[in-house]
Amino acid sequence: MAATDFRFDFEALAFGPGDGVLLIAALIIDLAFSRWPVVRRFVPHPALIIASLVGGLTRRLNREQRGPVVRLIRGMIAVTIVVSLAVLAGWALETATLNIPFVWIMALFVVAALTVQRGPFDEASRVLAGFADGGPAGGREAAGPVIGPQASSAATENIVRSLLRHLAGRFADGLVGGVFWFLLLGLPGLIVYRAINITGRMLDESKADIGLFGFAPTRLNDAVGFLPTWVGGIVLTIAAVFVPRANPFGVLPAMVQKAGQADVHARGAAAPAFSGALGLDLSPTGRNATMSPADIVHGQYLYAVSGLLVFGLSVIVVALNYAV
Secondary structure (H helix, E strand, C coil), X not given: CHXXXXXXXXXXXXXXXXXXXXXXXXXXXXXXXXXXXXXXXXXXXXXXHHHHHHHHHHHHHCCCCCCHHHHHHHHHHHHHHHHHHHHHHHHHHHHHHHHCCCHHHHHHHHHHHHCCCCXXXXXXXXXXXXXXXXXXXXXXXXXXXXXXXXXXXXXXXXXXXXXXXXXXXXXXXXXXXXXXXXXXXXXXXXXXXHHHHHHHHHCCCCCCCCHHHHHHHHHHHHHHHHHHHXXXXXXXXXXXXXXXXXXXXXXXXXXXXXXXXXXXXXXXXXXXXXXXXXXXXXXXXXXXXXXXXXXXXHHHHHHHHXXXXXXXXXXXXXXXXXXX
């Protein structure tokens, strides 16, 4: 009897928890360790693997001398390759998790890596530290890795605006989108979603060097991000109740107002959601003469409270799933 009990316990440990518990554990790990520098010394980040694949396909297929129709077709080919490989990787990892002892540990780290949670908050903190230690020059230097090379010559209000847009976008596509598709379709759903999301952001058709090559990736990213973005808007509305100076009644109206505009894709409603909550114009051409690093703190507060709500809702969904 004792031997049977030991075997059962070993099998339970070897093949790990169900998907719901795996997600909650992954979110806790990310909250505690964020970037996990020790792990990354030995294991490449899944997002970097996807980004390298997209970059390689772009260099091979997106040639300026090709006509617009050819570039459109090649963009479709590129996103099809990425999605196909993501489906294969998701299926293989899920199958291995169910059949090979302790592979669930690998799956746990993959889920934690692909559900963006603490990282953007820490990035904002580093920019704030740059402003505190070196003034505007220090803020520009710290913002470079987050918002790109344009930070080197940007005014303070433009850095703040770009950083808040970054927080909004990562909350919608990295956290809410990742959790949404994992709860809906499990590990393969998360991997495929993040592959589409990374491809869509890298091959954004609004970039001058991408153009029609990014049409299909951009539209596919819009499609898979539509529901998570609006779920995120509802979460932000609730979170704004608990954030000083935030307006819970401004979130959804701002999203509705911007959603119908031609220059705002489905996933683009994330920035208006933050705009409505914080009472700031976060559009790329927006103007807030008094925007300062203090607004980053308010954005962090909103991001943190919203993230905690996502975590709490995830726990509730998982508990209900196990209870039914």
